[in-house]
Amino acid sequence: MKMIYQVEDRPKFGEVVVFAIQQLLAIMAATLVVPMIVGNGMSSAAALFGAGIGTLVYILFTKKKSPVFLGSSFAFIGPMSAAFAGGVSMSLGYLGLILGAAFAGLVYVAVALVVKFVGVDWINKLMPVVVIGPTVAIIGLSLAGNAVGDLTSGGVKVDNASVASPLAALMCGLVTLAVTMLCSSYGKRMAKLIPFIFGILAGYAAALVLTVIGNAADVDALKVLSFSSFEALTKGGVGVKTFFAVPDFTFFTAKDGFGELNASYVATIAVSYIPVAFVVFAEHIADHKNISSIIERDLLKEPGLDKTLLGDGIGSMVGAFFGGCPNTTYGESVGCVAITRNASIYTIMSAAIGAILISFLSPFIAFVNSIPPCVMGGVCMALYGFIAVSGLKMIQHVDLNKNKNLFVVSVILIAGIGGLTLTFGKVKITSVAAALILGILANLMLKNAPDEV
Secondary structure, eight states: OOOOTTTTTOOOOOOOOOHHHHHHHHHHHHHHHHHHOOOOTHHHHHHHHHHHHHHHHHHTTTOOOOOOOOOOOOGGGGHHHHHHOTTOEEEEEEHHHHHHHHHHHHHHHHHHHHHHHSSSSSHHHSSSHHHHHHHHHHHHTTTHHHHHHHHOOOSEEEEEEEEOOOOHHHHHHHHHHHHHHHHHHHHHHHHOOOOHHHHHHHHHHHHHHHHHHHHHTTTGOOOOOOOHHHHHHHOOOHHHHBBOOOOOHHHHHHTTTTGOOOOOHHHHHHHHHHHHHHHHHHHHHHHHHHHHHHHHHHHHIIHHHHHHHHHHHHHHHHHHHHHHHOOEHHHHHHHHHHHHHHHHHHHHHHHHHHHHHHBBBHHHHHHHHHSSSHHHHHHHHHHHHHHHHHHHHHHSSSOOSSSHHHHHHHHHHHHTTTTTTTTTTEEEEOHHHHHHHHHHHHHHHHTTOOOOO
16 A cells, blocks of 8 residues: 555644544544543543553654554453452552553563564464454454444433434434545545544534434434533633643542552452453554555564564553553554555654643543544444455465465454453453464464365
8 A cells, every 4th residue: 555654754734733633533532432431530531641642652662663553452441440349449449550551561561572582583473464464354343343333323322322313323424434435535635634534524513413403303313412521611610720621640549549559459450451461462463464564564573573562561551650541552543544545653643742732621522522423433434444454455365275274264254253252250352362362273273284286
């Protein structure tokens, strides 16, 4: 895929700002929703700040050669919830988030040291294209249900259910998808580079029109857009704090919990976080293989897998110190690079700085929170689809007439699409990781099989 902007290219300042906003819109919904799922008073704004600072750390370690944004990891939702469990105080729970991220980051550091001295050839032998290709496809396909589910859901909720009709929500989502596709395919240069911004704005406008009509006619089925996030800003009167607020950083909330810290609690956190870190490591490899194929540069060799692991691990530690959520490379960011063909590291850097700045701006956070799920569902249909297709493109030169290759790809696709997961206590192996593990085992079993006549 020929890039409009390669990694080292520096677009004009005005263009970089717009490109950065697009990257932010692509990753922001998932980054903000993780702390919302965990609950316990976690701050979405702090998670956004942590993602921004974590991404800058990653860029530093990778020497500005890997155009990837780090965001809140869904894989660590279970361990983060465990940090608050067991009747411990809230403040100790927040301290557990920092400890857990440190344990997860140390796993990456340890693996990075191994790679530093041993090299990456063993990775390529353990996970060749026939394994990585379908695994990358599964990353996109495993998210398909989320995109489709969001596509028929509005933003106004009663008892956690959308009051808008699925048809009204679907219409807004399809408007978003259609405008995104048209801008990317028929638009001029700038429209091709920021199709998601146009798509989201078009879908948001459609939702606004339907909601205004629904409010005027008192028809709940048309109320797609929720204004609750904006209404929260005006409570207590409009003032400076309404527009500028310091996020509830994790280290602020954890300051009172040290007195209750004990070995048992530390061991619980370690057991919860460390195994999940190994699972996310597999996704780290797949994401970097994917972005490498898109920009046609092997990031596992330059800047090197050890650098990407250190950037991811240390970035997660730093990010969790501020926002509580360990970070991971985001498929949404990779998909955004693939669709827009803009791999400029300056876009990623600007998006990270933007995430840090925006976390202090309540109106922008309110706007993002007000984007209805159906609009983001329309965007994600394109994003997740591109991830899946980029994985399938990896195996276009693999000879699937050979049974040994066919079996490996089949096992991965069926396990991943079927949603195979494994749970050991509080540790859950995701469908992507389970599919990858089965693919590796199948490939090892069959790699020496004789070629068919």
